[in-house]
Amino acid sequence: DAAGNASEAATASSNYDAVTPNILITESDGSTKVSEDGSTLIDTYEIVLASPPSADVTVTVSAAEGVQVNTAGGTAASVQTLTFTAASTWNEPQTITVAGVDDNIDTPGGSRFADITHASSSADPDYDDRNIDSVRVTVNDDDPTTVTFAGTQNENGSIEFTITLSRSLVSSETVTVPLTFGGADALAFSGNEIQTVPLSINGIAITALQWVIEDAIAQTTDVVTDIAIRGVDYTLSCMPATGVTCSNLNSGDAQVVFAGNDGTMSTVATISVEIVSDADQNGLRKMVSMGMGEVDSDGLGDNPIKQIVQDSPNVQDDQVVLPLQDALEISVDNVSAVEQAGQIEFTVRLSRVADRLVTVSYETRDSTPVSAIEGVDYEKKQGDIEFSQGEREKIIFISILNDGVADEDDETFELVLTGGVIPDGKEVVAVGRILNSNYSPKSWLSRFARTVSEQVIDSVRDRIAAPRGEGVEITLAGQPFGSPADLERVTSQEGSAVSDGNGTFGLYDEFGRLDILNSNTGKGEIRTMTERELLLSSNFTVTDRKDSSGGNLAFWGRAVQSRFSGKQGTSPLDGEVNTAMMGIDFADDELLFGTMLTYSSAKGSDGEDGKIDATLNSIVPYGSMQVSDGLSLWGAAGYGSGEMTLTSDSGIKLRTGTSWAMAAFGTRSDLRHLNAEGGGPALTLTSDVLWTYAASDKAQGLAASKASVSRLRLGLEGVWNKTYDSGDRLTFRLETGLRYDGGDAEKGFGVEVGSNVTWSNPGSGLSLGLEARTLLMHQDRDLKNWGLAASAAYDPSPETSLGPSLTLRYNAGGQSAGGLDALFAPAPLEQRSESSDRAAGNWTAEAAYGFAVFDEMFTAVPYMGVGLSDAERDYAIGWRMERKSNRRSTSELSFYVEGKHKVPKGGQTEFGYSAGFQYRVRW
Template structure:
């Protein structure tokens, strides 16, 4: 286990994680899946540890909010100012509740335009825009009117949170040049991360440094240049007495009591299920608790004894912290799925229902599950015969259960030779190795029956009698079947032979051999045509052993050699045996001839069989003294051809030929082989009266036309690969030549599939890479140019001048480095000149990772990792130029369903590009950028059947964008941003892959508006409006989306109540539509976290995507998403109370999320704030889908401030 010491003193214990998929720059998941066993062990350890600290097992994590009564009291009087002007007053107080990521003003720093406007004339619009631009860094914007006069006062209720504990406020001293009072980043947390019960702070005057002047007038010349903000305390007109005072008083909650429940260990049916109801704090008198008892029998019989279900009660004795409750279960003799008993604490008098409010105990069945094998009675024919065999369970299996059923085969028939098996698809049933290896059927949830079809394979062999088949069940392997499993039944039948026996005979492969005396030997083969009843011998005898001799294998050449052929299923009667013929040396000058005869000896059909002889011609190699020393054979041997002694007719000579062709599946009838150029594949030999034969090779898949030499493929249609064929050419004189032909058979479906996958995925990889590169440039334009910044895995590490607290995020283990680095970025100025004159070079970098999936015929899923390293310089006051190096790496898994069966594989792309870019600022409300990329890389396509194909690739892209504020007046803000770009990737061809150009274009526009009203009651109303347009064109997934959304939020900080409503509609390509509505009601506890907290958020349709999702993701790729408008509900309830033995607060809570009626996610947790600088968090969640296993997660976090 890794323990991380946080910069604020926190100790973080990351546990274990599965299936984490971070996307883009989104924050990483805080919860993760672990196995159920590990979950129970860790939970037990952590809860035990919690009890050492005084943590009850049923407590949950606390709310982190606090509510203060805040008072501003003016004191602009003679004691604070030597000559108070006539009409002295404070202007509207403007500020915010925020976190430490943002500082809006500070003494020693230059005033922002917003601070300048407040200090000079009391205007708040610019400062409000700066607060709104801080986004999530701001919790609440403060805008308080105040009465006239230097002694005016105002009191309001303000809510703070642990994530937003700071308070900033401004008010002009009017009339004055540019003087104001205020607070900057004032924290309501103490050093132990606890809320102050009260705080008082005196306010003094500040000079904004933007105007000249020392008198009580607003008509003054501007300071040039502006100087940093400075304190006026004790200088000029101001004394050391405060100008105003602010007080903060924490509102205290009322403590309540709650109940929770836990279940005991799983039990076997017939035993009692145990539960414990826990009270905290203990009741002072006997407390009657209402319970509801229910069961889940998974469609089996009842587990709970009759009369024990429904509404029940249990009593917790006075001053006791718990009570036990048991539920009796039934022990029957029926096999059924495991079930469970659930006890829920219901509402009642004298207590509140805490978390968890219900608990379940598993009840395991103890009866055997039976599987029975059966088949119809009767034999089947060898031609077209089928037999249906079924394996049936005595009940349907439920989630978590499985049974592995091995199949055994016996009899004289051979599996995958005489018959084949195929399994009928059925829910929850999988088939393995039906025709080879260890055959088995696996039953899982939802299954009961497996159906096998046994089909005979016809042959031309006369087996004589029927072959037998026996199918039985092997040793069963059950999983989560409490009573185990047993089997019964076999299937036995015969396959009747329908073949007519061939004529008994002996086949000799060659009738003529041409040799040279003393030269290389040649061979021929001998084989029987029908299986004999007894052994058969064939004796090959040379008619003249001075001309040729014969032998087999490694034997010595002799006059004769005997070949033995045996019958039966293990005999060699149908296997060729080779006879080697060796020419002998003599001294004469004549050509010799001999014959090899074959005597057959056998019984039965082979009693009268004869065999052909082989004629052998041996050319002389002895020279004639009168022939100038030349050999008597003036011909030559070319490509293995014996040309004899006639130079005018040397015999057949082959031309070398190589073939490769594309084959269609399920080929019917002969198909000519075609080479890569598309011409008919033929072998050609020059000679007189040449005829062609296929001597060997090809596994019976090919034929050769005797007259033309055309090679034909005759199937079957799935036999792809490389084949070596030996083709013989025989001329009119019986001379023979041989050549080797290599044929590659390709699958047309494979070629189509490979190109279809690349055409589907490559455009999306191109679109992701270009989108990431231009997003990096756009964000570079939005960033503060000379501010040093470092962000790792989406979390910012601040400089030494910033608050170091909260800088390290939770240490969740990620599956690989690219996802770990997602959201990382840095900005490093290389010059200390800031924004002053000069180039002011800046080095920057950014990393993102995006998950993406899609497809129709080809389904694909994966992610793209993008990394960018750039440097830019200031070319002028409003123009910036730079150069970036980008690297994009995509990895996708795909499944192609264009054929039968479906095929899987992987697709990888890598592209490294250079990107020059420009950025400009037209004025403070309008910025723009433009850039282009040029890169080289590679793509790798791996097919589970066809292997891997690599191709080089090039890419280019060009784009531009702009953003601006259309309106920023008072409390209204209206902003517009847009961009457009185009990209193209070109991938080379390789083998079956054709060259491919993938184009993609994108156009995006977004308009956002917001208006804020602060009512006299202290409540705040914020209506919002968003409009977005996005168009993706080119190849791959394309379309146009238009989104309109809006909502209104009302909050009352004093009452801790917030209500929000939101609606949106999205129009996509074709008939694509999306719409949704959502609401929120939230009640926050008191400032110290003690009291009830409640959050309920219902939704219908897709209500929360917003224009930001359309900007980043575009229109949904799933057509089904346009028609699913099922309701969703999220809710959470908690209660904070004083922690026993400490001055801190313990808050248990529970919640659930129900989405699309397909799964429910429960979560429960506890937070202990000890009040001594030590906080502990424990949280767990579990997701229960309607099908499949339950996912669990747990998180422990300990914080310690030093």
């Protein structure tokens, strides 16, 4: 046959000369056979090259309908591709696994065939488009041939029953249906409730057909008292049909035989019932019970036989007197419920209303293979349910547990019914599907990836703008302390970076004093100081001397921290990302190129109860080019991998690997420069594009996830400077920025417009400023954002800290710097709307006086400040001291001490102090 031919071809292939170019196929056991269900029986064969090729060889394996093929570690499909490399794997056999695909079609003969073909391609002409043997697969059919036993009553009152096959048989197939008739079990009941008699054949519950023969007159009882005798009380006759033979219908072992042929055969055997009238007028009721025995078959292969018994009427001499009662059967539906629902409901039904007490046992169990886990995803439950007479439906409640695991596949478990009307050894099974309702780490992963990418971009921009003077610069910032009751505590801006990477913390300026003059950052929070924060306040740069071409190397390091927040559905998610960076770059007057290594660690929450920890190691090459006097370009690309751990409230930890990639490109173009004196108009265009991608691997209980984020920013800034003969200087600035955030995190498109006007008189030390900004348009129409600020300052010696200085500032709304500064902030526009406590505005003021001390080696600056808003009043008084620097100095040193007094509206007055120092050295 075809399978044998394929086997012979495969065997012949294995005898090729080892030096002759050929593609060899070897079937296991000389043939390939599989089961239709795809799991009971699978088979394999191997493919290998007979000789070394001069180039890689690709073999495409294509399976016909009805089978699928797979490779090691792959996914079953109709097409697979194998690659044999010329360098190493050409002589290593590769295994193809073959599995059947269920078609729900009852195939004559119990099996069918499907061919697998092969095609090759290669730059080696000896292996390109080779004629490769195909493999014929024998698929064992598992779909049953159904035999249905049914009774009908015609309009004239006659009775017929039929035996029907689900398909025609071929010449090699026969089906034999034995008929059974009432016995002792048929009278196992009394009264007028006529029931069907349950039978079990090969473990399949079937029902006999029943009716009652009743004398027409003088009925004295409603009780069935006797069994009707075949051939005496009734006779059977078979209607002729092609391929159908009936034998011994009225005596002996009755049976109906269906024999296949090459022509057309009948799939229905019809048997008529004729009631024999007797002369006795005894008023007895006689019951007839007729059904199928165990059906036998020949030539159907391994196909099972399914036997079904349908409704039939009850008859007597001249009329139907009692309704038919079907056998009681039980069923339960497959159901699903979301994890947050807390329970899942299974509805158990009888096929009809119970006419007696029916008890069924139930219990839960894990699916095979295991999906949902008992005690983790659902609670085990077992017991009995009872249907009283007249009842038909019951509900079983199973508790499902929220495992706190996000981004997992839906999980299943089973409810199993046994006993009662279910035959011994058999089960009725329903599947409960738990739909995951936790918030996917995909949302958290996308924001984590974006945050790391933005930290990288900010560092690249800082490196491009960094000075390239020879020497070593190390920054070790001081740490401000809280009140005596709160030692080792630090105040930081809520929702922003703890450090900007340059040694400043939260609301404190570079001298460590409270920066109430620029505290347009909202309320602070008190947190315990950590070693991580101390690390974040430090950075270093080692710059080599310039070579003959004017370029030099620089080795640098820094640590940064950022926070993000967002929502998945209605639940918030957040994270804190700490990244340590170390890099080396080379720069001259036109080019800069380098590479940085980064290590990021993050902690956060993915929603209501899931906690996430993540680490990431990455490498990022970067560079910039000064294309012309007014145009510069920069770019960066990176790749990294790491690990993510999800921890549920119940303590379950799921770990998976992660990967990360990013690419960014930016430009800055000076469309018009200020004139040589620094006056006149100037116009600058700035833009950048960011794309970042992150993925997590599939793990036990956790599905694989992928996320990407994109960002486009474009800004235009115009400046006009005018210096008057009196020395007065007037600057007008107009900015507009456009930004779009897309991908799997926050999305939005918006346009911001900002403007400021400043006036200064260097001779008097006076300066005035007015800034305003508004979100002109946003994709979210409900988002509003604006800012306004006015300032006045007096500092007759701005180049030093000596002498008096006075500043006064008013802020209202959100950030007033506007335009490019606000637009190019890392946070998406959606996260930068003004808060209600800023809209009313606040005033800040500071007065200071600097004078030389210690033989003019230091400058001492006592100062005092005040801040007023609707929410609180702040008072500060302090002293800072700076060592005066000169061109030959290689270090900078400053100290400060400060006391503060805070009076919240309606709250308790707070007192505190802080002290610190900052030391910078270059060598």
